[in-house]
Amino acid sequence: MDGVYEELDEARAEIEKLREEYRIKAELAGSLKRAHNEQLSKNKEASSKLEKLAQELSEKDYEISTARGMCEELKSTLTEKESIIKNLSSAHDTLRVDCNEKLRRCEEENKALGSALDDANAKHMDQELLISALKEEVEGVKRLLSFSQKKCLETENRTNVSKESGQREDMFVKLEEESRKFEDQLKWKKEQFAHLEEAHKKLRNEVRMKEKEWEKEKAELLDGILSLEMKLESQTRISQDLQQRLEMCNQALAHAESKRKLLEVQLLESRTSFDSVCVEYEDAKLNFENLTAQRDQEIASLRSSLGTKEILYREMEYQFKKLEQEKQELLVSVKELQEVQIRVAGTSSSSKLQNKLKSLEQVHKGCSTNLKTRESEWRSQMEKLSEELNCCRSALKSRDTSLNELNRELEACDSLILKLELLNQETSLVLLVLKSEFREAQLRLADNRSCMDLKNMQMQENVNELLEQLENKKAALTSVQQDLEEEREKVITLSKKVQTLEELQFPLQKELERLKEMLKESKTCQVQTEEQVLQIQSDLEKVHDALDRANGELYEKFCEANQIEFELQIWKSIAEQLEENLKQNHQMRREVEASLLAQMEVELNLKQEKESLSHQLEEKDERIDDLQKQLVEVNESVKVVENAGAETETSFGIAEGGRQIEKHEAENLHQLVEEKDQRIYDLQQLVASLEQEFDSSTASFSSRLSQMQTEMTGLRKSWEQIKAAEVFKEMEIQEKNLMIVELENDLGSSKTKIQEIEVQLEKKELELRRLVCELEAKISTSDKTIKKLRENSMNLSSENNNLVNSMDSLSDRMERLTAEDMQLMESLGKIVQAIDVSRPSQPGFNSDDEDDYDDPVKENISIIVSSPLTKRVEAIHDNERSPLRAINT
Incomplete structure (x- = not known):
C-alpha cells in the first residue's frame, strides 16, 4: 500500500509538472495565436491597402483619360490663344519697331x-x-x-x-x-x-x-x-x-x-433596296438565260423543220416535173392521135386509135387519181405547214410579249441602275464628307497623340511614383518578412521544445501550417501585385502600340477608299459600255424581228401563189375532163362517120376546129406553165437568198449571243467583285461606325470638358484683361x-x-x-x-x-x-x- 501511495504521489507530481508544462505551452500557443491574429490583421490591412491602391489606380486612369481630353481641348484652345497672342505680339513688335524707328x-x-x-x-x-x-x-x-x-x-x-x-x-x-x-x-x-x-x-x-x-x-x-x-x-x-x-x-x-444618324438610316435602306434590286436583277438574268436557251432550242427545231420542208419541197418539185413530162407526153400522144385520125380515115386505123385512146384514157384516169391523191397529200401537208406556221406565229408572239416584258424589266433595271448610281454618287459625297471628317479626326488624333504623349509622360511619372511607393511597401514587407523569419526562428526553437507534445498538439501544428500557407499566400499576393504593376505597364505599351496600329489602319483604309473610288469609276465606265452593248443588242433584235417578219410575209406570198397554182391546176383538170368528154364525143362521131360518110366531113371539120382550139389552149397552157416555172424559179432564188440571209442572221445572232454570254459572264464576275467590294465597304463602314460611336463618346466627354474649358477661358479672359x-x-x-x-x-x-x-x-x-x-x-x-x-x-x-x-x-x-x-x-x-x-x- 505504501508503494502504491508513493507511486500515486509520484504520478500526481508528474501530473502537476505536466499541467505546469501544459500551462506554459498553452500560454505560448496563446501568444502565437495572438501573433498570428496580428499578422492576419496586418495582411488584411495590406490587402485592403492594395485594393485601395488598385481603385486609386483605376480612378487615376479615368482621371488621366479625362485629363487627356482636357489637355487636348486645352491645347487646341491654347494654340488658338497662342496664335492670337502671337498676332498681338507681332503687331505690338511692329508698332514698337515703328515707334523706335520714328524716335x-x-x-x-x-x-x-x-x-x-x-x-x-x-x-x-x-x-x-x-x-x-x-x-x-x-x-x-x-x-x-x-x-x-x-x-x-x-x-x-x-x-x-x-x-x-x-x-x-x-x-x-x-x-x-x-x-x-x-x-x-x-x-x-x-x-x-x-x-x-x-x-x-x-x-x-x-x-x-x-x-x-x-x-x-x-x-x-x-x-x-x-x-x-x-x-x-x-x-x-x-x-x-x-x-x-x-x-x-x-x-x-x-x-x-x-x-449622320439619318444618313446611316438612309444607307441601311439603300442597302436593303440595293440587295432587293440585286436579287431581282439576278432573277431577271436567270429568266433571260432560260429564254435564250429556249430560243436556241426553238431555233434548232425550226432549222430541222426547215430542212424537212426543204426536202418535201424538192420532192414536190420533182413530182411536178414528172407530171409536166407526162403532160407533154400526153400532148404528144394527142397530136399523134390527131395526125393518125387525119391520115387514117378508115376502119383499120380506127380500131388502133380506139385502143390507144382507151389506153390513154386509162393512163389519164390513173394520172388523175394520182394527181388527186397527190393533191390531197399536198393539201394535208399545206394544212400542216399552215398549222405549224400558226404555232410559230403564236410562239413568236409569245416570245415578242416575253421580249417586251424583258425590255420593260431591263428598262426598270436601267432606271434602278440610274437610281443606284445616284445613290452611289450620294454615298460618294457622304464618303467625301466622311473623309473630310476622318481627316479632321486624323488631325485630332495627331493632337490626341501629342496629348497622349504628355499624358503618358504624366502616367510614367505617376507610375514611377507608384513604383517608389511599391518599393517602400516592399521594404516594409521585407521588414515584416524579417520579423516573420525571426518569429519562425522562435517557432523553430519552440518546436524543438514541443517535439515531445507533438502527438497531443496536432491541431496546433495544423494551425501553424495554415499560418505558413497564409504567409505563402501573402507572398503570392505580393508577387501578384508586382505582376499587376508589370501588366499595367505592358497594357500602357499595348495601348501605345494599338494607337499606332489604329493610325496605320486608318491610313491604309484611306488608301483603300481611294482605290475603291478608282475601281468604282472603272466599273461605272464598264457599266456604261455594257449599257451601250445592250442598246446595240436591242437594235439587233429589232432588225432580226424585222427580218423574221419579212420572211413571214414572203412565206405568206408563197402560200398565196401555191393556192393560186392549186386553183389553176384544178381548172386544168376540169379542162382535161372537158377534153376527155370531147374525145368521147369524137369517138362517137367517128362511129357515126362509119355509119354516115356525109356526116364525116362535117365532123371532120368540127374536129379540125376543135383541134385548133385545143392547140390554142395547149399553147396557152404552155405559156402559163412557163410563166409559172419562171415564177417558181424566182421564188426558189428568193428562198435561197432568204435562207442565206437567215443563215447569216442566225450566225451573227449566235455570235452576238455568244458575245452577250461572255459579256454576261464578265458582268457576273464584275458583279461578284462589286459585291465583294461592297462587303468590304460594309465592313469598313461598320468599323467606321464603331469609330464614330467612339468619337461620339469622346464628344460626350468633350462636352463636359468644354464647360471646364469655358471656366479656363474665363480665367484666360482675365489674363487677357x-x-x-x-x-x-x-x-x-x-x-x-x-x-x-x-x-x-x-x-x-x-x-x-x-x-x-x-x-x-x-x-x-x-x-x-x-x-x-x-x-x-x-x-x-x-x-x-x-x-x-x-x-x-x-x-x-x-x-x-x-x-x-x-x-x-x-x-x-x-x-x-x-x-x-x-x-x-x-x-x-x-x-x-x-x-x-x-x-x-
Whole structure:
C-alpha cells in the first residue's frame, strides 16, 4: 500500500509538472495565436491597402483619360490663344519697331537741328564779334572824326594864319580818298548784311519745314496709337466671336450627329433596296438565260423543220416535173392521135386509135387519181405547214410579249441602275464628307497623340511614383518578412521544445501550417501585385502600340477608299459600255424581228401563189375532163362517120376546129406553165437568198449571243467583285461606325470638358484683361514719352523763336548802325562843305612846304591804317568776302 501511495504521489507530481508544462505551452500557443491574429490583421490591412491602391489606380486612369481630353481641348484652345497672342505680339513688335524707328528719326532730326543750331549759334557769335569789331571801328572812326575836327579847327586856325591853298587841296584830296574808302566799307557791310538776311530766311524756312514734319510725325504716332486701340477692340471682339463660334460649333456638331444618324438610316435602306434590286436583277438574268436557251432550242427545231420542208419541197418539185413530162407526153400522144385520125380515115386505123385512146384514157384516169391523191397529200401537208406556221406565229408572239416584258424589266433595271448610281454618287459625297471628317479626326488624333504623349509622360511619372511607393511597401514587407523569419526562428526553437507534445498538439501544428500557407499566400499576393504593376505597364505599351496600329489602319483604309473610288469609276465606265452593248443588242433584235417578219410575209406570198397554182391546176383538170368528154364525143362521131360518110366531113371539120382550139389552149397552157416555172424559179432564188440571209442572221445572232454570254459572264464576275467590294465597304463602314460611336463618346466627354474649358477661358479672359491693362499702361508710358517729345519740340520751337528774335534784334542793331553810319557820312559831308567854304585862295603857297610841317591828319590816317581793327577787317575781307574785295578794288 505504501508503494502504491508513493507511486500515486509520484504520478500526481508528474501530473502537476505536466499541467505546469501544459500551462506554459498553452500560454505560448496563446501568444502565437495572438501573433498570428496580428499578422492576419496586418495582411488584411495590406490587402485592403492594395485594393485601395488598385481603385486609386483605376480612378487615376479615368482621371488621366479625362485629363487627356482636357489637355487636348486645352491645347487646341491654347494654340488658338497662342496664335492670337502671337498676332498681338507681332503687331505690338511692329508698332514698337515703328515707334523706335520714328524716335530714332526724331532723334536724328533733333541732332541735325541741334547741329544746325550750333552752327547758327557759332555764326551768331561770329556775327556778334564782327558787330563788336564794327562798333569798335565806328568808335575809332568817331574818335578820328572828333580828332579830325579838332585838327580841322587847328588847320583852320593855321590856314587863317598861313593861308596856304596847296595844303588845303592836299587835305581835301586825302579826305576824299578816306571818304571813298569808308563808302566802300559801308557797301561791303551792306552786302554782307544782305547775305546774312538770306541765310536767316533760309534757316527760318528750314525750321518751318521741320516743324511741319514734326507735326506730321506726331499725327502718324497718334494714328498708330488709335490703330492699336482699334486692334485691341477688334481682338476683344474676335474673342467674343470665337466664344459664339464655339457655341455655334457645338450646335453644328449636334446637328451633324442627327444628320449622320439619318444618313446611316438612309444607307441601311439603300442597302436593303440595293440587295432587293440585286436579287431581282439576278432573277431577271436567270429568266433571260432560260429564254435564250429556249430560243436556241426553238431555233434548232425550226432549222430541222426547215430542212424537212426543204426536202418535201424538192420532192414536190420533182413530182411536178414528172407530171409536166407526162403532160407533154400526153400532148404528144394527142397530136399523134390527131395526125393518125387525119391520115387514117378508115376502119383499120380506127380500131388502133380506139385502143390507144382507151389506153390513154386509162393512163389519164390513173394520172388523175394520182394527181388527186397527190393533191390531197399536198393539201394535208399545206394544212400542216399552215398549222405549224400558226404555232410559230403564236410562239413568236409569245416570245415578242416575253421580249417586251424583258425590255420593260431591263428598262426598270436601267432606271434602278440610274437610281443606284445616284445613290452611289450620294454615298460618294457622304464618303467625301466622311473623309473630310476622318481627316479632321486624323488631325485630332495627331493632337490626341501629342496629348497622349504628355499624358503618358504624366502616367510614367505617376507610375514611377507608384513604383517608389511599391518599393517602400516592399521594404516594409521585407521588414515584416524579417520579423516573420525571426518569429519562425522562435517557432523553430519552440518546436524543438514541443517535439515531445507533438502527438497531443496536432491541431496546433495544423494551425501553424495554415499560418505558413497564409504567409505563402501573402507572398503570392505580393508577387501578384508586382505582376499587376508589370501588366499595367505592358497594357500602357499595348495601348501605345494599338494607337499606332489604329493610325496605320486608318491610313491604309484611306488608301483603300481611294482605290475603291478608282475601281468604282472603272466599273461605272464598264457599266456604261455594257449599257451601250445592250442598246446595240436591242437594235439587233429589232432588225432580226424585222427580218423574221419579212420572211413571214414572203412565206405568206408563197402560200398565196401555191393556192393560186392549186386553183389553176384544178381548172386544168376540169379542162382535161372537158377534153376527155370531147374525145368521147369524137369517138362517137367517128362511129357515126362509119355509119354516115356525109356526116364525116362535117365532123371532120368540127374536129379540125376543135383541134385548133385545143392547140390554142395547149399553147396557152404552155405559156402559163412557163410563166409559172419562171415564177417558181424566182421564188426558189428568193428562198435561197432568204435562207442565206437567215443563215447569216442566225450566225451573227449566235455570235452576238455568244458575245452577250461572255459579256454576261464578265458582268457576273464584275458583279461578284462589286459585291465583294461592297462587303468590304460594309465592313469598313461598320468599323467606321464603331469609330464614330467612339468619337461620339469622346464628344460626350468633350462636352463636359468644354464647360471646364469655358471656366479656363474665363480665367484666360482675365489674363487677357491683365494683358490689356499692361498694354494700356505701356500706351500711357508711350503717351508720356510722346508728351515729352512734344515738350522737347515746343522747347525747340521756342528756342528757334528766340533765335529768330535774336536775329531780328541783330538786324535792328545793324539797321541802327547803318543809320548811324549814314549820319556820320552826312556829318562828314557837312565838314567837307565847311572846309570848301572856309578854304582861302593863296597863290604863293607851295605844297612842298607841307613836309616841313607836322600834319596831324596824316598821322591820324597812318594810325588808322596801322590799327589792329583795320587789319582784322582786312583779314575778314581777305578770308570771307573775296568777291566783294575784287569789286571794291
